[in-house]
Amino acid sequence: MPDTTQKNDEKKKSGKPGKVVRGERYEIRFSGSGGHGVILAAVMMSEAAGRNPKLNVIQTQSYGPEARGGSSKADVVISKETIYYPKAMKLEMLLAFTQEACDKYYTDLKPNGLLVVDSNMVTKLPIKNSFGFSFIRIAREQVGHPMVANVIALGAMAALTGLVSRDDLKEVIKTRAPRGTEEKNLKAVKIGFDLGLKALKEKIG
Amino acid sequence: MxxxxxxxxxxxxxxxxxxxxxxxxxxxxxxxxxxxxxxxxxxxxxxxxxxxxxxxxxxxxxxxxxxxxxxxxxxxxxxxxxxxxxxxxxxxxxxxxxxxxxxxxxxxxxxxxxxxxxxxxxxxxxxxxxxxxxxxxxxxxxxxxxxxxxxxxxxxxxxxxxxxxxxxxxxxxxxxxxxxxxxxxTLPEEGEIEIINREKPDVPAEWYHHFEATPNLVSPMAGFGEGYRFHMTGLVHDPEGFPTADTNEIRKKLSKLRNKIVRFSDELVQLETTMMDDANIAVVAYGTAARAAQQAVLMARDKRIRAGLIRPITIWPFADDQIRALLKGIKTVLVVELNMGQIVHEVDRLAHRHCKVESLNRFDGEVLDPVEIFKRILEVK
The missing domain is CATH 3.40.50.970 (Thiamin diphosphate (ThDP)-binding fold, Pyr/PP domains)
Structure with a gap:
């Protein structure tokens, strides 16, 4: 933590998703229940974002004492400046795998922040600016295993933020995915990325 | 590696x-x-x-x-x-x-x-x-x-x-x-950080004392199986390592445990400061809490509040001399900790009524938010 005169400028309006403006923190949260793989998804996002040498990236997490179940969340903070406070404060984007996580964290979103949910798990949407995808169902039907739902969500989040490229994400998955599941996860991330792009196009178009 | x-x-x-x-x-x-x-x-x-x-x-x-x-x-x-x-x-x-x-x-x-x-x-x-x-x-x-x-x-x-x-x-x-x-x-490269290893004895085995008094108070240390005989016990012991009831030896042993560190504390103290040069309010924080405090200090500076951060990296021995010097000219010192107040007593001892000592504590399993710290700076300034 070097001495610095960096201004923590909260006043500046953030640009479109995907832009990390100088001096600003770009914050994303992955949330759900223990076992949903939200921490791994956040780790993969951080590693992919960190492949850009201009960006500083910090990932933190919070989970309960249970091995499965209980609430679980992981924050990713990205900035061109040194990141001091490591946890998220004002979210650009929130992924919620459960209604509980959605209800608990949507108030941490910025005024124009985007909520992304698993549409089968989260049925009551507290804000309009949201996207729903059937991550778990798609994982089961198109990849053959619900376990990769987190990576489908990661792909969608990556496309929606525009922060990380498809190629960087693929590289990260090759190294971070549990051994033997690489193919399934690569397939999952492609599905997710395409879903995200399609949703973005529909919204803009 | x-x-x-x-x-x-x-x-x-x-x-x-x-x-x-x-x-x-x-x-x-x-x-x-x-x-x-x-x-x-x-x-x-x-x-x-x-x-x-x-x-x-x-x-x-x-x-x-x-x-x-x-x-x-x-x-x-x-x-x-x-x-x-x-x-x-x-x-x-x-x-x-x-x-x-x-x-x-x-x-x-x-x-x-x-x-x-x-x-x-x-x-x-x-x-x-x-x-x-x-x-x-x-x-x-x-x-x-x-x-x-x-x-x-x-x-x-x-x-x-x-x-x-x-x-x-x-x-x-x-x-x-x-x-x-x-x-x-990026992590430090090989050779970037100096590595120190314990001093080994260079005396003949029969002269070796495992707890020998030396000028810097740290005795060269042989390992078991390296050809030196020595005794180790949790009882207070003499330089050869055998239990002693001699008050002189007891005093020497306990003083050595203390002085070998206290006398050389300059070698140990590591302290980082941010914007302390013109500060009139100092925040003291360490570990993760210091990261939130650093952000809060920057927020305060944006509002033209002359806040600064003192971050002890070496916690023990506490940086008495350095912090005492930094507190000169400070009106208020705010100690931020994720407990009910532990280091604050050390700071209070050093402030010694020359400046106001305030604390901000959180102990519910979450990190203090920079905004919470910033608000507290506004309250105590």
Whole structure:
């Protein structure tokens, strides 16, 4: 933590998703229940974002004492400046795998922040600016295993933020995915990325 | 050692960095009992040490772990264990044994909320005083508190250096957020940080005294099996290591434990300051809390409040002289901790009524938010 005169400028309006403006923190949260793989998804996002040498990236997490179940969340903070406070404060984007996580964290979103949910798990949407995808169902039907739902969500989040490229994400998955599941996860991330792009196009178009 | 990887920018976890720092320092023996939130250190050691010809043992509990690293160090190894609050409590008895027998070893305490089993997956800085006074008796402790993933690496290396230099156990006070946090960083290259190893005896075996009085008060240390005979006991002992009831010897031994550190505290103190030059309000914080405090200080500066940050990296011995000097001209000092107030008493002692001492504490398992700290700065300024 070097001495610095960096201004923590909260006043500046953030640009479109995907832009990390100088001096600003770009914050994303992955949330759900223990076992949903939200921490791994956040780790993969951080590693992919960190492949850009201009960006500083910090990932933190919070989970309960249970091995499965209980609430679980992981924050990713990205900035061109040194990141001091490591946890998220004002979210650009929130992924919620459960209604509980959605209800608990949507108030941490910025005024124009985007909520992304698993549409089968989260049925009551507290804000309009949201996207729903059937991550778990798609994982089961198109990849053959619900376990990769987190990576489908990661792909969608990556496309929606525009922060990380498809190629960087693929590289990260090759190294971070549990051994033997690489193919399934690569397939999952492609599905997710395409879903995200399609949703973005529909919204803009 | 993952040297070739060090120059590459990559995502590293705090606990992983502590583990890599230990290997960088030459740690070749780890005994531990896994506990959240420190488990990744043991996992990493179990994976890495055998590849490097070192040894990893999962012990039956933390008392055993501490015993194992003391024994291995007495036999010449560079040793470490990693734990959290409940385990740190169990280790205390043997940590005392390491103090009196002057055995170098490193204990990483990745702090969680307590007391007892407390909050296994939540942050706390509640063991700060335990690191100083955890075991009974009079002794002087050395502890360091990193605040970033890179510092988890660097301060673990430093902990080994201090431990070897002063022949004493050293605690690294990490915390849950830091241990589990991942940052994209580059790690120190080989040769970038100096590595200190314990001084070995150069006298004939028959002249060797394991606890001999020397000018710098640290006795050269032979390992078991290296051809020197010596005795180790938890009883207060003479320079040869045998129990003594001679008041003169007792005084000498206990003074040595204290003075070997106190007299050389300049070698140990590490302190970082931010914007203290013209500050009239100082925030004191360490570990993860310091990162929130740093952000809050910047927020205050944006509002033209002359705030600054004092961040002790070496917690014990406390940076008395340095902090006393920094507090000159300060109106208010705000001590920010993730406990009910531990370091605040040290700061209060140094402020000695020359400036107002305020504190901000959080002990519900969450990190203080920069906004909370900023608001408190506004209140106390």
């Amino acid at each position: 993952a040297q070739s990887k060090n120059s590459v920018r990559r995502l590293v976890q705090g606990n992983e960095a502590s583990m890599l720092g230990a290997l960088y320092a030459g740690c070749n023996f780890f005994a531990g009992y896994p506990i959240t939130p420190s488990t990744e250190i043991a996992e990493g050691m179990a994976r890495m040490l055998p590849k490097k010809g070192g040894r990893f043992i999962q012990m039956e509990d933390e008392i055993g772990s501490m015993g194992a690293i003391i024994g291995a160090s007495a036999a010449g190894a560079k040793t470490m264990t990693a734990t959290s609050g409940p385990g740190f409590s169990l280790m205390q008895e043997n940590i005392g044994y390491a103090y009196i027998t002057e055995v170098p070893c490193v204990v990483v305490n990745v702090q969680r909320g307590g007391p007892s089993t407390g909050l296994p997956t939540k942050i706390g800085q509640q063991d700060t005083m335990q690191a100083r006074w955890g075991t009974h008796g009079d002794y002087t402790a050395i502890s360091v508190a990193p605040a970033s993933v890179r510092e988890c690496f660097e301060q673990t290396v430093k902990a080994f250096n201090f431990s070897e230099r002063f022949r004493t156990p050293v605690t690294v006070l990490s915390d849950e957020v830091l241990g589990h946090m991942r940052e994209v960083i």
